[in-house]
Amino acid sequence: MAPMQLTVIGCSGSFPGPDSPASCYLLEADGFRLVIDMGNGALGVLQRHAELFGFDAICVSHLHADHCIDLGSYWVARQYAPEGPRPPIPVYGPRGTAERIAGLAGEDAASIQARFDVRDLSPQTLQIGPFRVTTERMNHPVETFGFRVEHAGRTVAYSADTGQTDALVRLADGVDLLLCEASFQSDHDNPPDLHLTARQAGEHATRAGAAQLVLTHLVPWYDRDRSLAEAAQTYCGPLSAATSGLVLRPGAAR
């Protein structure tokens, strides 16, 4: 069985940057395509890596615009496809996801549900295609889920947006790859319970025993090399920063 493949579609934090859409990741295994988050500009770049209607399920970590706003556009695509409306695709998200997409698309929730089979997330483990997906609530001002995805003995965890939390350490326990947000840098007066500094991302990865750390949700006004240097102070394993188009194969080296 081929290991899963993770493609970074968008890794720009809080708003799109010149080189990347906002948050979006494509996970593929056994011919199944799972999209996690669909922030500003993600739908365009996704089409470089998969056919427009070639996704099988979508997970949304939370309803901040930079993680979900292109779902409004994707609803339009599925609704008005020239061959006729597309069948509903599973969309897993926090409570209120259908209403949020309805607001983005200027429609009512029933119209959204005709194209998106929206299912509420809670802290749980569920099977999505070939992936075993475990969710935990993160430390962020709105309900936010981090994800642990397992397939064929390989594991990846995604922090979504979060301040410091033991829940992320649990979720990322022993993973092959932790895709961790690093929105902040240490020398600023950062608000608590919102985002991680790169240094804190490294601390969480070390505590979890993650075999590889990839920093993401990098905000365009901060220097990436500086974030990497901060994370390297607290994490001594393989470390890199996400870029749009980066393809990762968690655990492939072992």
Ligand SMILES: [Zn+2]
């Ligand atoms: Zn957020």
